[in-house]
Amino acid sequence: MAKGESPLKQFEIQPIIDINLFGLDISFTNSALWMTVTTAFILIFFTVPFLRSKKTNSVSDLYPSRMQVAAELGFSFINSLLSDTVGKEGKKYFSLVFSLFMFILFGNLFGMIPYSFTFTSHIIVTLALAMGVFIFVTVLGFVKHGVKFFGFFVIPGLPFYMLPLLIPIEIISYLSRPISLSVRLFANMLAGHTLLKVFAGFVSALGIFGILPLVFIIALTGLEILIAFLQAYVFAILTCLYINDALHLH
């Protein structure tokens, strides 16, 4: 990092290929590049180990290879996450939660590679994902329950004179879900990467004593990898909980 460069420079979008479609700027940027890498990696990681074409119909077919075990780990992780929060009905939404979790997880993790770009550190991306979840869950609720879905805002067993106060609160909390969901992920990524860059600036600024912030950076990198996983997990489990709310109301 050159001296005096802003720690926020790493979040700058740089167009790689300028594309203009019907007057809209849809340039292929560094953000899109890392989305490509993430998508390609996820698809290769989870598909290729299961492409064994030769079938010997023997027991050895059933022994998973190392890559299969790794892929299976992610599969069963989301499987248990869904069945713990939603139950058996959750299986229908498996691929949605799986795609969201893996997309965010590997987006975060690839963002930890030096000189890469973290597309989950952009509020527009996380907000789009969260709004997608929010709209999907709301539509799901109306499809499952029709008008009764509005009963979601009425807490059962509450005295009626409390309703005028609590229904607006419930509606506001419901509407703020996509905001909290997106800002949580965005802010975590932003703060972590900014902090890393700031301390990286100290390493060169302090000369020989730069060893101290260097040690700190190493520890912080570990923490950031944990946070990368944790935020993907939080996003996935909240999606599961929202699906559960839409399916079962209260």
Added chain:
Amino acid sequence: MPQLEQVEFFISQLFWLGVFFVILFSVLTYITLPKIRAFLNQRDDFVKSHISKQDELIKKAESIIENYEANLTEAKNQASEIINDAKDRALKESETLIKATEEKIQQEIRQTEERVTKEKDLAISELNVQLKDSATNFISKVTKIEKSNITV
């Protein structure tokens, strides 16, 4: 903050996010996840079938053990029956033998006693005759009476 300043790239980011997420979601839903599921199901089926096979074998083994134990107890019963039988027979045989021997001994005792009494009677009668003779002799000698006239 570039996240809020570079508004001109919002459309581009949304566009590519949509493109890649839809690609990811579709390929995962229609190709990858069914493949993983099929693989896992295949393995689960294999394990389940082996578990049921194992249960069958365990049942078989248990029935064999039961059979064996039944046979064993039967054989034991038979053996004890045979032993009891033999004991009974031996006891009976020995009893009859003892009885027969006792009877024989008794008989012999009786015969001997009879013989003894006979001999005793004989001896007594002989003694009587002799005594009579000697008495008559003695009396005739003392009294000078003819022997034929004396009756003892």
